[in-house]
Amino acid sequence: MSRILISICALVFVLSLIGLPFFHEANAENVHLGWSEDEIELMRRLRLSVEAVADKNRSNELFFREDAVELGSRLFNDTGLSGSGQIACASCHRPESGFQDTESVTYRLNPQAAHRAPGLLGVAMQDWFFWDGRADSLWSQALAVIENPQELASDRLRAVRHVCARYENSFPALLKDCPEISTLPAAPWGASPLVDNENWQKFTAAQRENINKMFVTIGKSLAAFERGVMPPISRFDLYVDALVEGNSVAAKNLLNSKEVAGLKLFLDPMVGCVNCHNGPMFSNSGFYAVATDSPGRRENDRKQGVTLLLNSEFNCLKWGNAEDCPKVQYVQTDTAETAGAYKVPSLRNLRHAPAFMHDGRYQTVEAVIEHYRNPATLPLRHVDIRPAALLPHQRGQLLSFLKALNSDPSN
Amino acid sequence: MPFVLRYGLSKIFALLLCGVAFASVCAAAEKWEVTLDLPPLAVNxxxxxxxxxxxxxxxxxxxxRLQIRGRMPEHAHGLPTAPQITEKGQGRYSLKGLSFNMPGRWVIEILHDGETVLRQEYTVRF
Known part of the structure; x- marks a missing residue:
């Protein structure tokens, strides 16, 4: 009897040893829904995070100051920053629509505009600004808009006088140099080396430096406000959290099978999406030629952006220490890499986007996916991408996944 | 044919060139011991x-006067930045400004007078 019992115990022991790995594997698959550790790690890096925001805004000492956030908030909606007094930042970057240009104001201001105003959700997480990356900081981006004749169409002296007149009493610490601005001669009223250099040269070097310092404060305050313009969490982010926690029930309720299939395609290096659209904003901050440049209109590409960046009086090297400016110091100037290239945009909250690509050539995400499936390559045209091999049903899966990146949980 | 596939036409062509016309140049390059120390690499x-x-x-x-060149064999583009190499003395050179914004296989080459003196492959991770 005891022999039988020992045999049974031994059999149970051996069976448990054999069965354990299978059981363990099945359990792991259940917890992680078939994702590998590498894939989960990759998804963690795509999960929304603002960890890097301080490092990316090192050149803005006002970035975390509450008074700068408040001043920036008022300036964002202030039509007095425009030459016409009719439009503000918020006219094109509509706060109620994900800070997108949903009404194509960019084109109404200038029907020939080569670029559309992009959305601002998560903009403080970017390394480069504008589609050609001609600004290396959020604060210098704002300054360029104020003086762009096709955008706010004002000039720095006009902007500084306006801000001092309206806000000096409310923000005395930020605008402590306003008294010096008030001592400037009344005429000329407006001046800028970019917009009206003749007037600009009428001021002394010290006066010009004061005006520039105040102008930079305007840009840094606007950037401080935009720190708060972040995308809310999406279903994808919650899905990643559930996977990391091993909560497969919650994960299954967050993404359906079609969306998961789309996510697998998105992460597949052979499909290629994640090569460029990586990081918490689904952009690697790179510039690539994706066959969207138009022959004869290449002047707005990264090649020109680099020239404008290096000539900008507000780039990091001219307003900071060289060691804090590796992006500019080591900027790629090789035209083989920059011609026809545009910045990789974020893929979060595409539902707000009225149009796609740098020139708004496509009205739907389906059309964009079709572009990557069959990019229009021409002889002698440098293109960084290869056709993405996607079957019709896979395009639908990818599209479903992209909708899970919208912040509104109902999407 | 497997030999050609394994070593690649360009390498075979380069070996032939070394053997025929540029023996002295290649020999000079071959005698050099070139090393590049880099930590494990990740994007951005x-x-x-x-x-x-x-x-x-x-x-x-x-x-x-050394130069650096980088590319992704599976893609059509090179490095996202323009790294700089400066001399530190005694055969040491510092490389600064190297960055990658795409994961995968990268080939880094160090060139002297247009000749590759070091070619290394790296896998860049997320």
Whole structure:
């Protein structure tokens, strides 16, 4: 009897040893829904995070100051920053629509505009600004808009006088140099080396430096406000959290099978999406030629952006220490890499986007996916991408996944 | 044919060139001991590296004007930044401004007078 019992115990022991790995594997698959550790790690890096925001805004000492956030908030909606007094930042970057240009104001201001105003959700997480990356900081981006004749169409002296007149009493610490601005001669009223250099040269070097310092404060305050313009969490982010926690029930309720299939395609290096659209904003901050440049209109590409960046009086090297400016110091100037290239945009909250690509050539995400499936390559045209091999049903899966990146949980 | 596939036409062509026309140049390059120390690489960070160039006796070679080139064999583009190499003396050269914004296989080459003196492959991770 005891022999039988020992045999049974031994059999149970051996069976448990054999069965354990299978059981363990099945359990792991259940917890992680078939994702590998590498894939989960990759998804963690795509999960929304603002960890890097301080490092990316090192050149803005006002970035975390509450008074700068408040001043920036008022300036964002202030039509007095425009030459016409009719439009503000918020006219094109509509706060109620994900800070997108949903009404194509960019084109109404200038029907020939080569670029559309992009959305601002998560903009403080970017390394480069504008589609050609001609600004290396959020604060210098704002300054360029104020003086762009096709955008706010004002000039720095006009902007500084306006801000001092309206806000000096409310923000005395930020605008402590306003008294010096008030001592400037009344005429000329407006001046800028970019917009009206003749007037600009009428001021002394010290006066010009004061005006520039105040102008930079305007840009840094606007950037401080935009720190708060972040995308809310999406279903994808919650899905990643559930996977990391091993909560497969919650994960299954967050993404359906079609969306998961789309996510697998998105992460597949052979499909290629994640090569460029990586990081918490689904952009690697790179510039690539994706066959969207138009022959004869290449002047707005990264090649020109680099020239404008290096000539900008507000780039990091001219307003900071060289060691804090590796992006500019080591900027790629090789035209083989920059011609026809545009910045990789974020893929979060595409539902707000009225149009796609740098020139708004496509009205739907389906059309964009079709572009990557069959990019229009021409002889002698440098293109960084290869056709993405996607079957019709896979395009639908990818599209479903992209909708899970919208912040509104109902999407 | 497998030999061609394994070593690639360009390498075979280069070997032939070395054997025929540029024996002295290639021999000079071959004698150099070139090393590049880099940490494990991930996307969207800046890296510094130390390059050393020494002759067959281990004596550092100074005064070289070295350049760097990088590319992804599976893609059509090169490095996202323009790294700079500066001489530190005694055959040591510092490499600064190296960055990658795409994961995968990268080939880094160090060039002297247009000739590749070091070719290394790296896998860049997310």
């Amino acid at each position: 960070q800046f890296y510094e590296g130390l390059l050393t160039v020494a002759d067959s006796n281990g004596v550092g070679i100074t005064g070289l």
